[in-house]
Amino acid sequence: DAWAGRRPEPRRPSGLTEQVVATFDHAPDPRTGRLLADLVRHLHHFVTANDVTEDEWRHAIDFLTRTGQISSATRQEFVLLSDVLGVSSMVDQLTNSRTPDTTPSAVLGPFYVEGPPEMAQGADISGGLHGTPLWADIRITDLDGAPVPGAVVDVWQSNEDGFYDVQLPDLDGPVLRARLRGDADGRLRFWSILPSEYPIPVDGPVGRLLEAAGRHEYRAPHLHFMITAPGFQRLVTQLFVAGGAYLDSDAVFGVKEALVVDYVPRNGPAPDGRRVDGEWRSLEFTFRLAGHRPAVHTEE
Amino acid sequence: DAWAGRRPEPRRPSGLTEQVVATFDHAPDPRTGRLLADLVRHLHHFVTANDVTEDEWRHAIDFLTRTGQISSATRQEFVLLSDVLGVSSMVDQLTNSRTPDTTPSAVLGPFYVEGPPEMAQGADISGGLHGTPLWADIRITDLDGAPVPGAVVDVWQSNEDGFYDVQLPDLDGPVLRARLRGDADGRLRFWSILPSEYPIPVDGPVGRLLEAAGRHEYRAPHLHFMITAPGFQRLVTQLFVAGGAYLDSDAVFGVKEALVVDYVPRNGPAPDGRRVDGEWRSLEFTFRLAGHRPAVHTEE
Ligand SMILES: [Cu+2]
Ligand SMILES: [Fe+3]
Ligand SMILES: [Fe+3]
Numbered sequence: 036d037a038w039a040g041r042r043p044e045p046r047r048p049s050g051l052t053e054q055v056v057a058t059f060d061h062a063p064d065p066r067t068g069r070l071l072a073d074l075v076r077h078l079h080h081f082v083t084a085n086d087v088t089e090d091e092w093r094h095a096i097d098f099l100t101r102t103g104q105i106s107s108a109t110r111q112e113f114v115l116l117s118d119v120l121g122v123s124s125m126v127d128q129l130t131n132s133r134t135p136d137t138t139p140s141a142v143l144g145p146f147y148v149e150g151p152p153e154m155a156q157g158a159d160i161s162g163g164l165h166g167t168p169l170w171a172d173i174r175i176t177d178l179d180g181a182p183v184p185g186a187v188v189d190v191w192q193s194n195e196d197g198f199y200d201v202q203l204p205d206l207d208g209p210v211l212r213a214r215l216r217g218d219a220d221g222r223l224r225f226w227s228i229l230p231s232e233y234p235i236p237v238d239g240p241v242g243r244l245l246e247a248a249g250r251h252e253y254r255a256p257h258l259h260f261m262i263t264a265p266g267f268q269r270l271v272t273q274l275f276v277a278g279g280a281y282l283d284s285d286a287v288f289g290v291k292e293a294l295v296v297d298y299v300p301r302n303g304p305a306p307d308g309r310r311v312d313g314e315w316r317s318l319e320f321t322f323r324l325a326g327h328r329p330a331v332h333t334e335e
Numbered sequence: 336d337a338w339a340g341r342r343p344e345p346r347r348p349s350g351l352t353e354q355v356v357a358t359f360d361h362a363p364d365p366r367t368g369r370l371l372a373d374l375v376r377h378l379h380h381f382v383t384a385n386d387v388t389e390d391e392w393r394h395a396i397d398f399l400t401r402t403g404q405i406s407s408a409t410r411q412e413f414v415l416l417s418d419v420l421g422v423s424s425m426v427d428q429l430t431n432s433r434t435p436d437t438t439p440s441a442v443l444g445p446f447y448v449e450g451p452p453e454m455a456q457g458a459d460i461s462g463g464l465h466g467t468p469l470w471a472d473i474r475i476t477d478l479d480g481a482p483v484p485g486a487v488v489d490v491w492q493s494n495e496d497g498f499y500d501v502q503l504p505d506l507d508g509p510v511l512r513a514r515l516r517g518d519a520d521g522r523l524r525f526w527s528i529l530p531s532e533y534p535i536p537v538d539g540p541v542g543r544l545l546e547a548a549g550r551h552e553y554r555a556p557h558l559h560f561m562i563t564a565p566g567f568q569r570l571v572t573q574l575f576v577a578g579g580a581y582l583d584s585d586a587v588f589g590v591k592e593a594l595v596v597d598y599v600p601r602n603g604p605a606p607d608g609r610r611v612d613g614e615w616r617s618l619e620f621t622f623r624l625a626g627h628r629p630a631v632h633t634e635e
Binding site for chain 1: 349351352354355359361362363364370371373375378380381382385386387388389391392396399402403406411413414417420422423424425426427428429430544549550584
């Protein structure tokens with residue numbers, strides 16, 4: 036194209052790519068060697084096909100450096116970068132979405148925190164934060180619909196204004212995140228508040244990237260779930276609010292049709308007898324877990 | 336292959352890649368949009384072709400994060416990563432090596448520091464560090480061999496043990512790096528010491544990568560040069576010591592045949608009258624600079 040025409044023609048291919056690729060021939064772990072070699076092929080191909088300039092290279096170095104440096108115990112900018120490039124969603128599809136009968140998975144996202152506070156059946160995980168009350172009535176089954184007892188269920192979400200607790204320095208400790216347990220019948224009920232759409236953090240390098248791409252930064256409203264149960268594959272997923280904003284342009288490509296669910300508006304007394312003033316929402320959903328599959332990492 | 340066979344077949348392509356690519360269609364700067372779109376294509380292709388697992392993805396996120404966090408004003412681990420993957424050398428080839436009559440360029444490397452100390456013709460840039468004395472007699476010409484007057488020449492190198500000053504916390508200020516000026520005849524003479532092969536820094540993530548690849552970390556011995564002169568393209572290059580170690584397996588793929596030069600062993604008085612006890616080396620080299628080319632960044 037016109038742009039490339041401004042630079043003198045490159046000399047014939049130098050063999051550099053194959054020279055670099057060959058240095059991975061004797062990696063102690065063959066899988067590692069193959070991954071690095073193929074990464075080099077793709078990177079070199081990207082650089083040459085696009086005739087990447089030194090300025091652009093320098094910009095990329097600087098971008099990656101800032102992305103690492105803004106990351107911390109509670110902020111993972113590289114996960115966010117992977118998310119907005121659809122890479123997380125692609126890895127997720129390869130890993131988790133191969134059995135059509137299970138509940139589809141969705142990306143972990145940057146806001147999961149290991150070891151959320153343990154809470155009891157029926158608890159309110161909102162920590163008293165303002166919002167439309169949400170009653171969740173969850174069932175966890177196997178592929179035949181039989182209840183899976185004793186599942187460990189981590190739930191996390193943003194508040195009414197679209198912030199996670201780790202983004203709110205004034206909060207004292209975790210809220211809107213909890214570790215709950217399904218009962219012997221695979222059932223789990225809890226209170227929270229209705230999640231809202233929210234911007235991913237755009238005060239860092241990923242925000243500059245979205246700006247340069249002319250893209251918005253909003254995620255469709257959702258609740259995060261991570262479900263583990265003995266004998267079953269872990270399920271990491273999200274339940275999106277049907278009718279919510281940005282369902283067709285989610286900034287991190289997390290929406291799958293089977294995960295868009297009615298959060299039904301209700302009035303009057305709640306199932307557990309709680310008196311609610313005004314509207315509340317009811318979420319009923321059944322998660323279908325897959326059994327364990329053989330280990331995937333064995334080599335040759 | 337056998338490995339892939341252990342995982343259930345992926346469902347048919349989901350269209351995710353094209354969905355992500357489409358989000359770059361309206362980037363304010365079209366070049367940026369094309370680069371990001373093509374980057375996404377290559378990343379997704381890499382991930383799917385290699386069936387990258389969640390564990391591997393997590394490892395990559397962690398690796399990139401550590402690479403950013405170890406970087407500082409005097410250490411650029413992403414440049415080093417780019418170097419050991421041959422990406423820097425590829426960008427260098429695309430940018431600088433298109434005119435066969437100029438001195439070839441070589442990568443900048445991670446140890447250049449902006450604004451080195453200014454020193455006079457004939458100075459010794461070694462700061463008195465131990466080593467084999469090296470007398471450099473440099474000429475700077477245009478493509479016709481006519482002298483280029485008044486060039487600004489930054490020189491930097493490792494010490495006899497293979498360390499750059501920024502790696503030696505006990506040193507007080509910069510040594511073995513200087514900003515010199517060619518005279519009106521395009522000539523520049525200075526003293527230093529003979530450079531030796533050296534390991535790139537392997538106490539960070541790039542060191543782990545080389546380990547995992549089963550690769551050594553040594554660079555062939557060289558002097559770095561950055562030459563700027565009004566009316567000419569900047570030349571960043573390295574002069575390698577003929578007969579030195581690792582010339583055929585330089586860890587950052589910097590060696591080009593035309594840059595391998597004799598550092599001639601000598602005895603007796605030096606050209607400037609300095610008395611040297613024992614052997615010293617003499618480096619004579621002519622840098623041939625290219626004239627300016629038109630700007631390369633103009634769009635459509
Ligand atoms: Cu590719
Ligand atoms: Fe979220
Ligand atoms: Fe060097």
